[in-house]
Amino acid sequence: MTLAWYGHLKHAHTRAWYVAAIASWTIAFFEYMMQVPANRIGYTVFSLPQLKIMQEVITLSVFVPFSIWYMGQPLKMDHLYAGLCLLGAVYFTFRG
CATH class of the missing domain: 1.20.5 (Single alpha-helices involved in coiled-coils or other helix-helix interfaces)
Structure with missing residues (x-):
């Protein structure tokens, strides 16, 4: 998630903001796919x-x-x- 939210500051600072947003959301999607079930399981404990x-x-x-x-x-x-x-x-x- 850190790379998704901050990596574009180093590598895509010359690109349009929406290119960085799409790249970040693509990377973040996979973490969210793991975090939501992990939170549901963790909430039982x-x-x-x-x-x-x-x-x-x-x-x-x-x-x-x-x-x-x-x-x-x-x-x-x-x-x-x-x-x-x-x-x-x-x-x-x-x-x-």
Whole structure:
């Protein structure tokens, strides 16, 4: 999903926006085809807030390396602080 939403910024910035949108939607379609059943199955075990927090942690666990290595963005201490906040969100969402 990260590549679908942000990859065009690196590779298709000279193309019309609708070309990037169609390419992104094509890539994203396949992830949605997996995510919808996964959410339905996960909802039998986890609460809705737990599913959302897991989704955000997974997304950012992929996004940070993507932004650094693929897109060439600098790593900042704020990324570490944001990660610590996410750990707090996971703790409070999953605690008994």
